[in-house]
Amino acid sequence: MSALKLSGAEIRQAFLDFYSQRGHQPLPSGSLVPEDPTVLLTIAGMLPFKPIFLGQRSPDFPRATTSQKCIRTNDIENVGRTARHHTFFEMLGNFSFGDYFKEQAIEWGWEISTKVFNLPPERLVVSVFEDDDEAFALWRDKIGVNPLRIKRMGADDNFWVSGPTGPCGPCSEIYYDFHPELGNDNIDLEDDSRFIEFYNLVFMQYNRDVDGNLTPLANKNIDTGMGLERMAQILQDVPNNYETDLIFPIVQTAAEIAGIDYNSSDEKTKTSLKVIGDHIRAIVHMNADGIRASNVGRGYILRRLLRRVVRHGRSIGINDHFTTKVAETAIVLSESAYPNVRSKADSIKAELQREETQFLKTLERGEKLLADLIIDVKAKGITQINGADAFKLYGTYGFPLELTQEIAEEQGLTVDVEGYDRAKEDDIKNTPDTHGGIDLTVQGSLDKLADTIHATDFIGYHQHHSTAEVVALLLAGEVCEEADAGMNVQIVLDKSPFYAESGGQIGDRGYLSGDNLLVRIDDVKKESDFFVHFGTIERGNLRVGDTITAQIDTACRRRAQANHTATHLLQAALKQLVDPEISQAGSLVSFDRLRFDFNSPRALTPDRVQQVEELVNTWITEAHSAEIEVIPIAQAKAKGAVAMFGEKYGDEVRVIDFPGVSMELCGGIHVNNTAEIGAFKIISEAGVAAGVRRIEAVAGNAILDYLNVRDKVVKELSDRFKAKPEEILDRISTMQSELKANQKQLETIKGELAIAKSEQLLSQAISIGEFKIIIAELGDVDANSLQTAAERLLNKLGEGAIVLASIPEPDKVSLVAAFSKGVNAKGLQAGKFIGNIAKICGGGGGGRPNLAQAGGRDASKVKEALAVAKAELEAGLS
Incomplete structure (x- = not known):
């Protein structure tokens, strides 16, 4: 058998x-x-x-x-x-x-x-x-x-x-x-x-x-x-x-691109080919299921896998783009069992192409910086790269720690991983937390109450106020029985007209009231099946078991409704005018504005942004009525309803349908007719991550706030410039031209001053045999003027060498070296010489054998750098 x-x-x-x-x-x-x-x-x-x-x-x-x-x-x-x-x-x-x-x-x-x-x-x-x-x-x-x-x-x-x-x-x-x-x-x-x-x-x-x-x-x-x-x-x-036939065709494709034979390759090469075969399968299926590369969560995992693919490709000799080719093999292998990978093939490949291009640039930039870092480490006679420097390569330039370790290992060096982790932790601590989620102490207390209280009954789709019973009360996250005036509390009601933050829409505001009781509600969040009302008791005393009246702020609600429905119309307009494959990558619906993130490999042109805005406003004026129903999710998808990626839906879903315009699965609050929005205005369109764009906009009454602020700014500018609003742009252009001319004149004066200062240095020249050298610092002179001064000095000095330094800005060092032909004949090259000197100041540079410039970041090291330059010139010219 x-x-x-x-x-x-x-x-x-x-x-x-x-x-x-x-x-x-x-x-x-x-x-x-x-x-x-x-x-x-x-x-x-x-x-x-x-x-x-x-x-x-x-x-x-x-x-x-x-x-x-x-x-x-x-x-x-x-x-x-x-x-x-x-x-x-x-x-x-x-x-x-x-x-x-x-x-x-x-x-x-x-x-x-x-x-x-x-x-x-x-x-x-x-x-x-x-x-x-x-x-x-x-x-x-x-x-x-x-x-x-x-x-x-x-x-x-x-x-x-x-x-x-x-x-x-x-x-x-x-x-x-x-x-x-x-x-x-x-x-x-x-x-x-x-x-x-x-x-x-x-x-x-x-x-x-x-x-x-x-x-x-x-x-x-x-x-x-x-x-x-x-x-x-x-x-x-x-x-x-x-x-196996599940993976090996991908491995073979990668090997063909690299021009190698898998079977005759060494183990290191085979490992790289296997990593490519495995990771490409993962990337293809993750992307087909809607995951896009980013720096957080699932997106970070996808980006990390893709970068590992590119790195292993480079290690076997593939230096150009190749991921889309191996992805096509993975798609062919999977499409019979998982048809979505073929239907998403174009977007998968576009994502791979974009991310690979971006990472290749990162690699090129990071490898140059790491090369300088390795030179510094070896020059100091140590064998470990500082953890903070390794993290800076990652945090500032996106250069992965693993790659730093691999390259360092090739140079016989290690990386201080503990120091890297400390730098990363410090960076996290110094980064503001903008998650805005529910207080974990509140969450823990609610978990304890889960068996004793029922889920909140949300009645806010049709009612703006109602009576309700207080079923739970929390102070500073701890369960309590009562609270008094002045206290910040979290309240759970048996039923509520308040919308709880969900799907990008923020929670309602409003009041809870009763006999001699007034509680201002500033926010509502959902935790499991409970609506938690965050508020301040402004008057009276509140107890568990009290019957109160819950009243939302209807003005705020109307603003949120307008902005939320406008978000739906915006997505529909983008799909119609830009790309049917566009999908929501995040959103925010507030009382004063809306924000919509979407997947797109390139920026929208100003004309396209205007067309999107005009189409949304057209739908608003056409007064499309909403048709809202709760139906099985399979039926909703069959009708073509758009679902938000990452959102979890039950067996039955709420469908918001403006026939002929937009149909989405959504539990949010919306207008009954698009005409209720009033108007829509796009404020900005920009990139927020690789392949993700963001549109910020305002709708309804929020447009008046937006226009009022800008009108105030225009009036103040008119007063300051003593000009009519339509003349402000011309006035600013004139001032910019005058400023540019003044700056140019100032640079000329600085250059003349530098030359004047340098003339005084001739008397300080040091003789070394047949050569003369001048080593000096010239204050805050800019780099161009410093070079001019060095050239002038060398012309007057004859056979010799000039090394000048300046500190044009607090964290910036400029250096220049000018060498005569005789100095070059001694084997001294200005480019190599000044490049090494600049490293003392935390920088680098280079140029021609006779004239070169460099820069640095550590002004405190200028005197040390010039002293080293003097010593090396004396040694080289003796």
Whole structure:
């Protein structure tokens, strides 16, 4: 009996077919952006079903089977170095939600392994949790596995937990043995040169409480995972996952671009090719699922993966753009199972091209700066690059620490990583926190109340005021029973007309009132199912259980409605006039303005911005009425409703539809008719990150505020310039011309002054044999004047050398060297000479053998630099 020779696609389909024939509902892979807000990326096949396993949601089917896309980067440094570490992989799974359990899962796990994939039973080893006698007996007695090939393992390996508390249970894994001839003695399943774990069966049968006690679950679940890449390695009989048909074509494409042969390459080259093959798969699928490169969260992971691809490409000799070519191979390999990668191919490649171009510039700039840094380090006789300097390369120039370490290592140097981390922490501490999320102490207190109070009933879509009961009261984040006038409080009501901050729209403002009670509400935030009203008691006393009247500020609400609906119209206009593929990357809807971030590789022209503004205003004047309904999400998507990437939606969604104009999934507050917006004005359009643009605008009454501010500015300028508003631009242009002329005249005077000063230096020339040298500092003279002075001095000096320095600005040093032909004949070159001197001042530079300029940043080192210059000239000319 020998294993079947199956392609990756055939393995995937055989698995899904096997379990479909056994009553499992085949479901499509979930997005790499999980619904679970506690997880950045989908890391396991069970993640889409986590709410079911935790009892938070009822299953639609008792059994399911999937092939789930997954991303893990916790051990990214092992990618390409081991046989089976990946960032992107597919997990084949079968799941039971309170239906079948341990015996059936074990039977089917063995059957698909030995009957469908034809793995020889004598090559299989299974592991069980050390205390799971039931599973051990099933494998031994029911399946017939040799007891010597059933290994008991500890909790770290074979007991699954969802967290400190909650559903958990033992698991059993099936391993393939590459060397069964070694026998059954001393089997070590951690020996990955002999064994590969390809199928994990998790038996969720307990609930763990806060004390660690295990109680049997009423409904026991099955969660399994078979690694597609691992099974492909086994069935295709290749030495590692990278040489399977799932990845190797990408590796070969990269090798062809580099002009090398994978099979004859050394291990370092093979590792780079494997990294490229793995990471490109991850990038393609992440981008197809809507993730864009950025400096935070999922976007940072994508950018890091892409930069690793470019770096490894350079290490094997690829110095030009290549990522789109290897991405096309990855798309071809995936498109049959995941059609979205082909439909998104153009945007994927555009993102790769943009990011690769940007990073190649970063590499070029950073490598030059790092080269100077390495020269300085070696000149000082030390072997470690300062951590703060390494972080500056990253923080200022985007040069990754890993690359700094690699280049340093090639030069026999190390990097102070601890110092780097300290500099990074200091940078974070000094960066203002603009998250604006709910106070964590409030969140913790609400978690404690979750079992005793009900979710807030939001009635604000149709009511602006109502009576409500105070069900929870917090002071400084701590639960309390009452609060008095002057106190800042957080209030939870049983129902509320106040909109809680969500989907980019800020929370409502307003008041809570009662007998001799007045509470000003400044903000409302949503935490889980509770609306938390942040306010100040201006009069009276407030207690839990009080019945109050909640009244929103309707003027603020109208402004927010106008701005929010204008955001929808803006997105529709951008899709129509700029690019249908544009998608929202973030937004802010406030009372006084709106902000809309969107994916776009290039800036909008002023004409295009005006066209977008005009189209939105056209829709406003056309008075389109809103049609709002709550329908199943599948129906909404079928109708073409636009969903915001990253936003989580339930089975039923609220659709805001202005027929013929815009249709989006949105829980926000909107106008009933576009005419209620009044008008729309774009304030600015700018880039905020690579591939992300931002439009800021105002709508409705906020436009009056905007115009009033600008009108006031124009009036003040008119008064100051004694000119009419229409004459201000001409007046400013005239003043700019006059200022430029004055600056030029000042530079001329400074130059003449520098020359006059330098004339006095002739008497201070030092003789060294047949040569004369002048070393001097000339105050705040600019670089051009300094060069002119040096040339004039050398002409009058004859055979010799001039080295001059100045400090034109507090943190700027200018240096110049002028050498005669005789000095050059002595082997002294002005460019190399002044470049080395400038490094003492934290800079660099160079030029011709007879005349060169340089600069620096540390003015305190000027005297030291000139002293070194004098000593080196004396030594070179003696």
